[in-house]
Amino acid sequence: MRLALIAPWVVRPPIIGGLQIRFYQLQCLLARLAGAQGLAIWDLRDGGPVSLERAPLSDPQRPELAAFVPPRGVRALGLRLCHLWPGYVASSLANQRRRLLDWLRQEQISHVVLVHPYASELAPALKRRGLRVFIDCHNVESELALQLAELAGSPREAEEARLRHLVFRRRERRCFPAADEVWLPSEEDVCRQRQVCGPSAAVHWRVIPNALDLRQYEPPRASTSGELAAEESFDIVYPAEFGYGPNVEAAALLSGRILPAVRRRCPQARLVLVGRDRYGLVSCLRREPEVVVTDTVPDVRPYLARAAVVPVPLRHGSGTRYKILEALALERAVVTTPRGAEGLALRDGEHALIRELEDFEEAIVTLLRDQRLAHQLGRNGRRLVEERYSWEALEPQLRAALAAHNGLGQQGQSGAC
Known part of the structure; x- marks a missing residue:
């Protein structure tokens, strides 16, 4: 052949x-x-x-x-x-x-x-x-x-x-x-x-x-005190290509609707939108320090490794779901919609939290406050990627x-x- x-x-x-x-x-x-x-x-x-x-x-x-x-x-x-x-x-x-x-x-x-x-x-x-x-x-x-x-x-x-x-x-x-x-x-x-x-x-x-080539996705190492490096983080990290309509819609939802509700209960939380914004469609959402827009970065993995939560509030689109796989490979806690989870063998409460948009705020706050749950979801997610993806x-x-x-x-x- x-x-x-x-x-x-x-x-x-x-x-x-x-x-x-x-x-x-x-x-x-x-x-x-x-x-x-x-x-x-x-x-x-x-x-x-x-x-x-x-x-x-x-x-x-x-x-x-x-x-x-x-x-x-x-x-x-x-x-x-x-x-x-x-x-x-x-x-x-x-x-x-x-x-x-x-x-x-x-x-x-x-x-x-x-x-x-x-x-x-x-x-x-x-x-x-x-x-x-x-x-x-x-x-x-x-x-x-x-x-x-x-x-x-x-x-x-x-x-x-x-x-x-x-x-x-x-x-x-x-x-x-x-x-x-x-x-x-x-x-x-x-x-x-x-x-x-x-x-x-x-x-x-x-x-x-x-x-994914898992040689390129090493989860954050435990510190000498036994705590994960991302434990002090309250970063809500959404990595995406922002030239794509469904990702822009998700970023707008996170910035305008979900983050304000989360910050009322967790004032330390901030949203980090990571990825190329070649048409400037999400730069208007920047309002530092609570909303950071990075535009193109050489490597998304350091941002994901520091994430406390990776939300994927997709309502449209189909196909790759790589942002979820990358987050799970780095043992990050994921919250996504049923649409966002389509095509992946995710089980709610085991590998990720799968919620409708009206319940996103509660799920994110839960993971920001319950680090043990967040770590368990991340570890289970990593095993799923090893076995299936x-x-x-x-x-x-x-x-x-x-x-x-x-x-x-x-x-x-x-x-x-």
Whole structure:
């Protein structure tokens, strides 16, 4: 087997947001499974093959792919509607298609992993050439677009989100049946995606959960007095990519509604919003010392390690949930909504506190005051990540997926990551 990954860009630390963590997970684990031949990667943003041994590659600060940030106005509408025609390939992909296909042939690729929605349009063409095709999804994109339409700040944004829904729905219905397998992060996502594609669609679904390299997540050490380093902290830390609507909504809820209620009972509490705010959507929430907005940081882990509580008050969105996994990996106490917990094997009161928004204040105050409960939730959460959401747990699942289609057997070796 000769394995290739076609991705929107190659990720290198610092990694920003769950989307990039998912990409990085794919890069590293597929590189391990590719064995001595190595993983072949085509970077759509750079428009050519790249090597994991070479650095630096694509810059996560650069703009998104042109196909996904079209011009505004009538031309934007025309481009989006063009996507609805069968066989349409986005211009950024069409310009590379011939070179990419030639490269796949020269490299003697047999198995290809395509990242949706950026590369999934290639699935029918690759299957016609006899390749084994796997599509990796970090969200149910068509459904998410409808949710983002509800959060839109203007009628134009709402209309663009609805058009994006139509684009992605057609792409999913047309391209997913062409793949050997379609991978999603959870059973809940599989159920939603199956509804989008229709019950009669001949699609082989597989759950490939999100996972962490736990070598990079060492819980805070106990001090000489036996107390945890984060014990004196009253930080309520929300790490997120704040260019994403559901995360902005959650930050506004925490700052405007939840934190004031918490501070009436725990005056020492402060909210720390950690993550890139490239559009300035949460900078307006800053009111130090009680609300700190960091913008981009080189590493989110020190902020999480000092957190007394990590709240995730999501009402919209689907997919990665990496902020919860990272918090649990560092043995932090998590409060989240039923929506935020979807797709993760969390049990309320054992791994996290799962509450509706109206009960968030009480849950956060409980954890700020009851450090024993907070520590117990953190320890249980860490064990859950080790068992279900670590690279060690995920690697056999990826191996099985590839081996099921003229695959890998037991030949995988450690790769570039």
